[in-house]
Amino acid sequence: MTAGFDPATPNMARGRPGRSRTAAGDLPAAAGSGPRNRAFITHAATWAAHEGIGQFIDLGAGLPATPAVHQAARKVLPSARVAYVDIDPVVLSHARALLATSHGVTAIAADLCDPAAVLADPELRAVIDPARPVCVILGAVLHFLDADAARAVTAGYAGQMAPGSCLVISVAGFDDECLGKLLAEEYTAAAWHNHTPVDVTSFFAGLELVGPGVTEAQTWRAWMPGPVMRHREAHVLAGVARRAA
Numbered sequence: 075m076t077a078g079f080d081p082a083t084p085n086m087a088r089g090r091p092g093r094s095r096t097a098a099g100d101l102p103a104a105a106g107s108g109p110r111n112r113a114f115i116t117h118a119a120t121w122a123a124h125e126g127i128g129q130f131i132d133l134g135a136g137l138p139a140t141p142a143v144h145q146a147a148r149k150v151l152p153s154a155r156v157a158y159v160d161i162d163p164v165v166l167s168h169a170r171a172l173l174a175t176s177h178g179v180t181a182i183a184a185d186l187c188d189p190a191a192v193l194a195d196p197e198l199r200a201v202i203d204p205a206r207p208v209c210v211i212l213g214a215v216l217h218f219l220d221a222d223a224a225r226a227v228t229a230g231y232a233g234q235m236a237p238g239s240c241l242v243i244s245v246a247g248f249d250d251e252c253l254g255k256l257l258a259e260e261y262t263a264a265a266w267h268n269h270t271p272v273d274v275t276s277f278f279a280g281l282e283l284v285g286p287g288v289t290e291a292q293t294w295r296a297w298m299p300g301p302v303m304r305h306r307e308a309h310v311l312a313g314v315a316r317r318a319a
């Protein structure tokens with residue numbers, strides 16, 4: 075067994091074995107939120123690469139998905155470099171075995187809540203130069219922090235990003251307050267916070283929102299003039315913002 079891994083303990087990357095409703099995807103209203111989130115991350119990374127951003131930091135990277143960020147970015151910029159960051163030992167062993175297999179891709183163990191330590195990590199610095207534009211991704215992870223803590227984290231990265239960098243955020247949430255409460259109660263891997271569109275917009279403070287601003291993840295495209303916000307029981311809210319060059 076991997077050190078620090080208990081298969082019986084609910085976990086942010088894997089939910090929990092068995093039939094308990096412990097992750098957003100286990101609630102019928104949230105069905106499909108995982109694929110919608112991954113499609114958004116892929117669109118955003120592809121857009122960033124088309125903008126000429128050749129470095130990516132994927133914070134709370136999670137278990138490997140297809141396409142992974144480096145695969146999406148390298149379709150556009152074959153030399154793109156990516157640091158996957160996670161705190162979960164099983165995620166990291168998968169990332170090291172399946173993602174960090176080529177030059178310019180690394181997977182590091184770090185707490186994303188400490189931006190200074192993450193950005194100073196020698197393994198990250200081996201592939202990422204913070205003096206150059208970077209795409210920082212916080213996909214489906216800020217709902218584990220309350221809004222104040224999430225703002226502190228995003229401000230920590232935004233304040234250290236080189237001009238021309240971008241910040242990509244998605245969070246899962248519920249318009250239906252009852253479902254939001256249900257998930258918060260039943261999700262035992264971590265605290266769960268049901269962020270509003272206003273909260274998510276505040277996570278981009280000091281940056282310029284790209285395209286539609288904060289919108290439903292499945293609709294985000296850089297060229298969209300405004301957000302699409304239908305009432306839904308469950309949704310993934312997403313946005314991308316840029317630090318002025």
Ligand SMILES: C[S@@+](CC[C@H](N)C(=O)[O-])C[C@H]1O[C@@H](n2cnc3c(N)ncnc32)[C@H](O)[C@@H]1O
Binds near residue numbers: 135139165186212215
């Ligand atoms: C729901 S998964 C999201 C995976 C991926 N980013 C995505 O968008 O599909 C959340 C991930 O964040 C990681 N995570 C949670 N808190 C973290 C922290 N403080 N530092 C680093 N990773 C963290 C978990 O281990 C998990 O792998």
